[in-house]
Amino acid sequence: MTRIQQGTREYRRVTLALFFSALSVYASLYVTQPILPLLSDAFDVSPARASLSVSVATISLALSQVLAGPLADSLGRKPIMTFSMLGSGVIGVAAAFSPSLGPFLFLRFLHGLVLAGLPATAMAYLAEEIDVRHLGAAMGLYIAGNSVGGLSGRIISGTFADFWGWRAAVGSIGVLSLVAAVWFTRTLPPSRNFQAQPLQPKRLAPSLLHALSDPLLRSIYLIAFMAMGSFVALYNYVSYHLMAPPYELSAAVVGWIFLLYLAGTFSSAFMGRLSDRYGRAPMLALSLGIQLAGAIVSLSGALLVKIVGIAVFTFGFFGAHSIASGWVGQRAMQDKGAASALYLFTYYLGSSIAGTTAGLFWMRFGWSGVVSFIGCLLTGALGLAALARRYAVRLPQDSRDAVTGADEAPAP
Numbered sequence: 001m002t003r004i005q006q007g008t009r010e011y012r013r014v015t016l017a018l019f020f021s022a023l024s025v026y027a028s029l030y031v032t033q034p035i036l037p038l039l040s041d042a043f044d045v046s047p048a049r050a051s052l053s054v055s056v057a058t059i060s061l062a063l064s065q066v067l068a069g070p071l072a073d074s075l076g077r078k079p080i081m082t083f084s085m086l087g088s089g090v091i092g093v094a095a096a097f098s099p100s101l102g103p104f105l106f107l108r109f110l111h112g113l114v115l116a117g118l119p120a121t122a123m124a125y126l127a128e129e130i131d132v133r134h135l136g137a138a139m140g141l142y143i144a145g146n147s148v149g150g151l152s153g154r155i156i157s158g159t160f161a162d163f164w165g166w167r168a169a170v171g172s173i174g175v176l177s178l179v180a181a182v183w184f185t186r187t188l189p190p191s192r193n194f195q196a197q198p199l200q201p202k203r204l205a206p207s208l209l210h211a212l213s214d215p216l217l218r219s220i221y222l223i224a225f226m227a228m229g230s231f232v233a234l235y236n237y238v239s240y241h242l243m244a245p246p247y248e249l250s251a252a253v254v255g256w257i258f259l260l261y262l263a264g265t266f267s268s269a270f271m272g273r274l275s276d277r278y279g280r281a282p283m284l285a286l287s288l289g290i291q292l293a294g295a296i297v298s299l300s301g302a303l304l305v306k307i308v309g310i311a312v313f314t315f316g317f318f319g320a321h322s323i324a325s326g327w328v329g330q331r332a333m334q335d336k337g338a339a340s341a342l343y344l345f346t347y348y349l350g351s352s353i354a355g356t357t358a359g360l361f362w363m364r365f366g367w368s369g370v371v372s373f374i375g376c377l378l379t380g381a382l383g384l385a386a387l388a389r390r391y392a393v394r395l396p397q398d399s400r401d402a403v404t405g406a407d408e409a410p411a412p
Contacts, residue, residue: 003193006134010189014129015141017188018122021085022145024180025118027153028088028111029057031173033235034158034255037243038166043101048359051236055352056105058232060112062348065119065341070204072121073197078188081125084117085181092174096167116344123340127329128193133276139326140272143318144265151261158255207338216391217331217339219384220324224347226381227288227324229354230374231317234295236355237362237370238310247303260311264318271319272326281389284323288385291316292378295371320381321347350377 004010032039032053040050072080091111098104122142130138153173161169197203212218235258242249242257249257267287275283294313300306325343332339354377361369 003131004129005131006137011130011134011138013187013189014126015138017184018126018142019145019148020180021081021118021122021184021188022142023149023152024085024177024184025088025115026146026149027156027173028092028177029061029115029153030054030150030235031092031153031157031170032108032166033232034154034239034258035161035166035169035251036236036239038161038251039101042166043104045101046359047237047240047362048356049101051356051359052105053108054232054236055356057108057112057115058348058355059352060109061116061119062112062345062352064113064116065345065348066204066208068116068121068341070207070338070341072117072124077121077125077128077191077194078185080117080121081188082181082185084114084121085177085184087114087117089174089176089178089181092177093171094174096171096174112348119340119344121340123325123329123343124336125191125194127336127340129189129191132330135330136272136276136323136326137269139329140269140322143268143272143322143325146264146268146318146321148261148265151258151265154258154261155255158258159252162250162252162255204338207335208342210335211332211339211342214331216388217328217342219388219391220328220331221342221346223284223288223320223381223384223388224324224343225350226354226377226384227291227317227320227350228347229350230291230295230377230381231313232351232355233358233370233374233377234298234310234313237358237367240362241367241370257307257310260307260314263311263315267315267319268322272322275323275326280323280327281385281392284320284327284388285382285385287316287319287323288378288381289316291320292375292382295374295378299368299371 004014036047036050036053039045039053040047043050068080088111091107091114095104095107095111098107126135126138126142156172157169160172238257239254242254243251271283271287291313294309294311294316297309297312298306300309328339328343329336358370358373361373365372
């Protein structure tokens with residue numbers, strides 16, 4: 001069937017609905033990130049243990065990606081996304097009433113499980129419904145919703161926590177998620193190009209293995225692990241860094257530091273368009289290089305320079321994520337749900353593992369230790385980006401144009 005063209009009413013409905021759904025999901029997923037020092041005090045735990053409130057949600061989200069993709073292939077894209085958003089709101093409100101760290105972490109684990117229904121499914125929905133010539137821009141707008149969600153969730157969380165405590169911060173995001181879920185169900189057009197596949201558990205392993213068989217896709221999966229791991233590592237511990245001497249900022253002020261996510265809102269759409277024009281591989285390497293440069297600049301002791309470095313880092317990350325996620329959707333000619341699920345599995349696995357591991361570097365070496373850990377991850381990601389380019393070039397020209405949208409050549 002005909003795919004949705006840029007500039008049409010349907011295109012606007014799709015991009016707006018998925019933009020706001022991403023906003024809701026990522027506000028919920030990272031609601032505790034700016035208030036980790038407050039959770040450390042409230043539950044009397046170390047920074048590494050407090051960071052589990054982020055990591056348990058992302059690890060459960062990563063694990064459930066494996067099931068979310070096949071379920072969406074069988075039951076449909078929109079029903080899975082709707083369930084994900086509604087479930088997120090309900091669990092978010094419940095988490096605000098947790099009596100201790102144990103129940104809170106359990107609810108955060110459940111939170112990640114239900115949130116998984118949207119990210120993998122949204123990528124597959126866009127790849128099926130949007131014309132290939134406009135997919136980079138549409139995917140960029142969806143990723144922009146990620147950054148705005150992270151931004152708004154962290155600002156609301158930090159501000160509410162400073163005035164009314166961490167429970168008000170978590171509960172407010174849960175209520176916002178419920179409102180967004182209702183609007184989403186009324187706005188997103190039903191799938192037109194989706195073809196349901198029978199839910200066959202025996203097909204799960206072959207589908208995942210097929211999505212792992214392409215060396216280019218494997219490289220992208222690992223890049224997602226390293227780029228996202230670096231991103232969460234920085235933002236998990238920047239709150240501790242800025243609330244400690246010599247800066248001693250309040251939780252509300254630290255929450256507003258996440259306005260730097262606006263750099264990601266711009267870069268995801270901007271770099272997505274550039275990748276459509278100049279090729280995904282070179283723009284992916286450029287984005288990762290920008291991310292690494294920003295991390296290095298953040299070592300400066302001057303607060304303003306440090307903030308500029310974090311902004312540059314954020315710009316690079318969202319550009320890389322926009323390009324890599326769009327590349328997966330184009331490269332996977334079949335089992336798109338499985339390929340998207342594997343991408344997001346490694347993406348959130350990196351968030352979980354690196355986000356907590358960086359806490360050990362923070363406690364031992366401080367901010368310089370966190371940045372050194374990030375530097376190692378991003379250096380590895382740049383090496384994998386070079387490999388990805390080589391794998392793309394090795395394909396015959398006709399195949400490359402068909403499966404990657406001419407990744408190595410400018411679009412006409």
